[in-house]
Amino acid sequence: MNKRWLELSVGAMMVAGIAALVALALQVSGGSMSRNVGHYPVSALFENAAGLGPKAKVTMAGVTIGEVVAVGIDPDTLMAEVRMQIYGQINYLSIDSSASILTAGLLGEKYVGITAGAEDDLLGAGDVIEDTQSALILEELIGQFLINLGDK
Amino acid sequence: MLSFVVSCIANLGAVFLHKLVQMGQALLMLLQAIMVQPKASSFARLIQQLYVVGVQSLIIILVSALFIGMVLGLQGFTLLSAYGSEQAVGQMVALTLVRELAPVVAALLFAGRAGSALTAEIGLMKATEQLASLEMFGIDPLHRIVAPRFWAGIISLPILVAIFSLVGIYGGHLVAVEWLGVYSGSYWGNMQQAVDFNEDVLNGMLKALVFAFLISWIALYQGYSCLPTSQGISAATTRTVVYSSLAILGFDFILTALMFGGAV
Numbered sequence A: 001m002n003k004r005w006l007e008l009s010v011g012a013m014m015v016a017g018i019a020a021l022v023a024l025a026l027q028v029s030g031g032s033m034s035r036n037v038g039h040y041p042v043s044a045l046f047e048n049a050a051g052l053g054p055k056a057k058v059t060m061a062g063v064t065i066g067e068v069v070a071v072g073i074d075p076d077t078l079m080a081e082v083r084m085q086i087y088g089q090i091n092y093l094s095i096d097s098s099a100s101i102l103t104a105g106l107l108g109e110k111y112v113g114i115t116a117g118a119e120d121d122l123l124g125a126g127d128v129i130e131d132t133q134s135a136l137i138l139e140e141l142i143g144q145f146l147i148n149l150g151d152k
Numbered sequence B: 001m002l003s004f005v006v007s008c009i010a011n012l013g014a015v016f017l018h019k020l021v022q023m024g025q026a027l028l029m030l031l032q033a034i035m036v037q038p039k040a041s042s043f044a045r046l047i048q049q050l051y052v053v054g055v056q057s058l059i060i061i062l063v064s065a066l067f068i069g070m071v072l073g074l075q076g077f078t079l080l081s082a083y084g085s086e087q088a089v090g091q092m093v094a095l096t097l098v099r100e101l102a103p104v105v106a107a108l109l110f111a112g113r114a115g116s117a118l119t120a121e122i123g124l125m126k127a128t129e130q131l132a133s134l135e136m137f138g139i140d141p142l143h144r145i146v147a148p149r150f151w152a153g154i155i156s157l158p159i160l161v162a163i164f165s166l167v168g169i170y171g172g173h174l175v176a177v178e179w180l181g182v183y184s185g186s187y188w189g190n191m192q193q194a195v196d197f198n199e200d201v202l203n204g205m206l207k208a209l210v211f212a213f214l215i216s217w218i219a220l221y222q223g224y225s226c227l228p229t230s231q232g233i234s235a236a237t238t239r240t241v242v243y244s245s246l247a248i249l250g251f252d253f254i255l256t257a258l259m260f261g262g263a264v
Helices: A003-028 A139-152 B002-036 B040-053 B053-079 B088-129 B128-135 B139-177 B185-195 B195-223 B228-259
Strands: A039-046 A056-060 A063-074 A079-087 A098-103 A108-115 A131-133
Touching: A003 B002, A003 B040, A003 B053, A003 B088, A003 B139, A003 B195, A039 A063, A039 A131, A056 A079, A108 A131, A108 B185, B002 B053, B002 B195, B040 B053, B040 B088, B040 B139, B053 B088, B053 B128, B053 B139, B088 B128, B088 B139, B088 B185, B088 B195, B088 B228, B139 B185, B195 B228
Parallel strands: A056 A108, A098 A131
Antiparallel strands: A039 A079, A056 A063, A063 A079, A098 A108
């Protein structure tokens, strides 16, 4: 076998492999590696955080601006404490922003939606969002509906 | 009765010790083969082996990737359209391929296509005493024969897996978008949202690297240690395919559990 042809075909395979990896990075994963641009921690206390877990999205106006890091119980208030990381470039959330737990679609994943407030003071690292709205729990809703139905 | 039990336990111990000795030999063979200063001429031999192990496996990898991607697209579409969410087919195809199917199927094909050939080749070299004559010339067959084949396997399989993933995703695109009419934007868009380069693509590549190591090691050791007869070579080739496949599937579970499970 011709030595040149051998080297050429091996080189072509290498190039194809690297090109495939680049295509996987850009086309398939959408170049989503560039998201470690720094972030700051924020937490919020919810009455009920059912279905929310680490890596859930934090969005504002439907745009992802961070992710949930941990969900735990706050020992003082016995409420669910949701700790989040907000991307560093989103540094204009006011201190009276509100957070609610939303569902994508009827059966979809839970995520946190932030609605901006009106204050001039900004939300900084370690601040707590006070104004929260809990997860919608379908079973409780149906339960209340049945009780209301029974009262009539 | 007691002596029967004792002899059973003794046999068990003998089998275990035998396997342990084999594993030790395999490890020593590998270490001796790769712990060496590469010479200029070893690069040419590596290219030669990359051609045999890698380039010649391309056809089977491309064809199976295309068909597996197309089947995933078809099955995913049928399943997901029952829930009215057939836009998610891109995400399903890409995650299945990148995380699991591409590394595992490519590795299984690689074990059958390249691993068995390596074992048979080295086994025949041993049977025809080519390895022994190399030693007579003062050339270490581990460096000359085993090392370039080992490195060729390690380099080839990750490349083949990357190609497999991409071709499979385009195969899914062919069926889901071109044939069944899923909107192309949601095929790629959902996929790009769901697939993370570090977490999914690079972990898949890491799997490929582990599988490449396992296959090359098993294939080379089986060839190097086989009985130098025609039955011995045939048995060693069979063992290469069986052991490699079992090792791939077993390690795949462990790696998946480490990478994607247990994040609680």
